[in-house]
Amino acid sequence: MLDTVDLHRKLDRARYERVYPELRDRLSGLQRAVFEEKIPVLLVFEGWDASGKGDTIEKLVGRIDPRGYEVHLTRAPTEEERLRPFLWRFWNRLPERGGIAIFDRSWYRRVLAERVEKAVPRRVWESAYEEINQFERVLSEAGTLIVKFFLHISKPEQRHRFEKIERSKYESWRVTRQDWKAHARYAQYRVAADEMLERTSTAWAPWTVVPSTDKRLRRVQVFETLAGAMEKALEASRASPPAEVRKKGPPRSHKGDRTILDTVDLSRKLSPARYEKELARWQGRLRELEFACYAARLPVIAAFEGWDAAGKGGAIRRLVGPLDPRGYTVIPIAAPKGDEATHHYLWRFWKRLPKAGHIAVFDRTWYGRVLVERVEGFCSEAEWRRAYHEINEFERSLTNGGTVLVKYWLQISPEVQLQRFQAREKDPARRYKITDEDWRNREKWDLYRDAVSDMITQTSTTYAPWTIVEADDKSWARVRCLRTLVEAIEQGLG
């Protein structure tokens, strides 16, 4: 697409001085409106070194309420970041609703600098296109406005600018040997940039290529494009019902049919003696594997879901019991609040992905979207239906990146749940664990049962299958969880 850009275009000063101040005021008003309408905005600036990204961003934020935006400069990933999937650091920097995140270079680094400088193998940057398109689609479908600019200058123009900066007394340090090296590879970068523009200019997040030889033209074109996009997003947001207005949950299932859950053999149990022996055996192996994971830089996720009182807590304690606490984290997930509630539902999980070599144990997970949020009507039907595919993509990008992902559904019968509820109520030490909400959820058993079966059917994939754990007997369940994890890690280590 770059060869269609006319780099000789200019905007004359008189016109600029008429148009530009108006544009800045318009943008400033739009920023307030976007803030009030709670639309998150991602602004991406890519382009050649010295093409004017810094100047554009400076001019842009000059008129925006400083509480409304954050600028992120993207360089080579840090050690922390290299130990996670490449999109992790960008999920971490997503704006909350109404906020604007401005990226001076971005996730496109992977298919530009990292590709050309051969920092990653072809397979890796090739598959990044798909992950990037998914990332942007998922955010856009949840209402994020994404505006992407590529600032374009010619190779001679870049050389001219570098030389000018080098002659300047105070700025000469800004041009490095690295910059000159990249300049020498202009042609290779251009091939990469063209392919990037072609493969990631989607309907939901199109690129705008800006001819940047003339700075007046560049500023006006960026501001106009951004203002137009914001106006359109505002119009769309106002036309659709606000996120708070939700439909009620789905009607009670009239099927009452057998589901996958009915095929679970809940009579499985372990005798106390056998339990002690098996527990010690699998805990020992897991402890050894923890070090092996660390050495091999293998990230591991154990994700626990299950009925109330199914024994998730106890199973998790046995799982992490033998482990070195520096090597794992247990992440309890409750209803989203604070920052979590003002971001995309997957945001808080991306944020907490384990480093390579570490183990993260999620006590409840991203599946809340298709369980409690579905049943209680906290999200719309379109949203939870879309979530199956979004979650499959999320898990695929984790496992493609080498993560060992184990997902447990702890299955118990309604009778066993009742016994455990009653036992908890009788025990003063454990009474706090049982609330009115637990009793209310229990009344919705059938609705949850439908949601769980759909979840297992839709998200049991070859790369991230569900393990349905027979949990009427706690001993059996705990050993099963341990053993499944051990075997998955062993497979992951190859």
Next chain:
Amino acid sequence: MLDTVDLHRKLDRARYERVYPELRDRLSGLQRAVFEEKIPVLLVFEGWDASGKGDTIEKLVGRIDPRGYEVHLTRAPTEEERLRPFLWRFWNRLPERGGIAIFDRSWYRRVLAERVEKAVPRRVWESAYEEINQFERVLSEAGTLIVKFFLHISKPEQRHRFEKIERSKYESWRVTRQDWKAHARYAQYRVAADEMLERTSTAWAPWTVVPSTDKRLRRVQVFETLAGAMEKALEASRASPPAEVRKKGPPRSHKGDRTILDTVDLSRKLSPARYEKELARWQGRLRELEFACYAARLPVIAAFEGWDAAGKGGAIRRLVGPLDPRGYTVIPIAAPKGDEATHHYLWRFWKRLPKAGHIAVFDRTWYGRVLVERVEGFCSEAEWRRAYHEINEFERSLTNGGTVLVKYWLQISPEVQLQRFQAREKDPARRYKITDEDWRNREKWDLYRDAVSDMITQTSTTYAPWTIVEADDKSWARVRCLRTLVEAIEQGLG
């Protein structure tokens, strides 16, 4: 996903006899509503041989108005079909608005039978996932309802059914050696099916896996899923404004800036003597290449766009002049009418893709979506903006499949257009070529100019770049078109 399906589920007869007749009536009513609401429906049945696809389809169509549906049995592609991109035959079979197309096996053949039987190399079926998801997304975004079923039975159950059919006097012919071979490869097919379900169960076209051991359960589940999906599609369609209600075209450009079109050097010309020489030279080479294309099975598309009176007709005549008429087709594109108007805008172009080894010359193209339809407001802004990405995907799937695609924009100055209009009006033999509409379009020069620049910027890709032809001098333009095609074909032949 298949391992989560409980194949032992059954539906008892009493319940079936209560539920099933109601369901059939409901479906029959829904089909009429979908017809009236003009929603096109794609129904896909995949699954094991003898899993009950035929029975389900038979029961389904039993209650549908026969004018409302068409059943397509998908077998190995014919010779005609193998000479085109693999989705070609399915684009050809798309229903018009309000119609239902039922596929007994479908485009998924490529990632199932063709994969397992090694009819295509890995690279080909791997990239098919992306093309399939794009195909379904493009249709779904334009309002098509896509419902996909995978009917699942176990390997022993399949064997049991094959044996039963073989024992039957009249049906034994139905089980072939080929079927038994596929049966022996059940495990391989299952891996392929699982991967297919995972990678193509999208938010816009999810799969429903149906346990098909019990036929009553199978029928009820298919009918219920379909009825639910139709109801949802009706609701969504009624909530959004009908396709006929369009916004007006975009406001007149206030930029008036230089665009890529202003960089074209319209002074290029050829002397009569030089023209004769060059024309003969390039026509001769093209003639030779026509045979080479045929021998190499190379499909070629020359796509012409340009201002009114820019000389498309003349250029096309010089292009095809030297060719054997059995090897090429000229396809004039006017406003869509009849079947064209009741299908997706890309449909009529997919239908007319050239066979491998043949040359198709489009006189106006799919770019009408972002030119006349944009300027005249025949489609919504969201639609023409989405089209850039859709067209890039379309052309990428053509060129990935080996098609040589050359796109011309014939550029002339407004002055030259005026001279040619006036000359046509004065010439009784050519007066028919100039209409009131041409004069009206001319008044919209600036709006078209914006649309053309956007089109060239957004759809000039490395795999399908635009050639902007300087066309104030017809001789120059004709030779340029010929030469560009010759060079592209030579490159395509390697």
